[in-house]
Amino acid sequence: MKFxxxxxxxxxxYPVALALMALPxxxxxxxxxxxxxxxxxxxxxxxxxxxxxxxxxxxVYKVISYKGHLLVDFLVGMVFIIAPIIFSFKxxxxxxxxxxxxxxxxxxxxxxxxxxxxxxH
Numbered sequence: 642m643k644f645x646x647x648x649x650x651x652x653x654x655y656p657v658a659l660a661l662m663a664l665p666x667x668x669x670x671x672x673x674x675x676x677x678x679x680x681x682x683x684x685x686x687x688x689x690x691x692x693x694x695x696x697x698x699x700x701v702y703k704v705i706s707y708k709g710h711l712l713v714d715f716l717v718g719m720v721f722i723i724a725p726i727i728f729s730f731k732x733x734x735x736x737x738x739x740x741x742x743x744x745x746x747x748x749x750x751x752x753x754x755x756x757x758x759x760x761x762h
Contacts, residue, residue, distance in 0.1 A: 647697050647698075673732060673735070691713055718743075719742070722746070
């Protein structure tokens with residue numbers, strides 16, 4: 642049951658990017674490894690830029706295809722899942738990345754393709 646459309650995804654992108662930048666400060670990430678703090682902030686900045694450049698209704702410059710955007714999201718989800726292992730994140734640092742990685746991969750896996758969306762109207 643895939644229900645996350647391009648439009649829904651676009652509305653999720655900006656708050657997620659901002660959360661990735663703000664939550665490391667609010668949660669005090671980086672106790673087990675400073676990389677836990679910096680990786681999230683850097684990913685948030687990159688996610689904001691990606692969203693601004695994506696060809697969807699909330700993109701500003703529309704130079705990156707939505708399919709390309711989804712590929713980047715998938716890769717970020719995978720990096721977030723393996724980052725705690727690679728960087729030896731512990732406690733809240735590891736939990737934060739596993740939850741976010743799982744959430745990103747879930748959103749990508751629930752993407753409803755445009756061909757299906759067009760046929761349902």
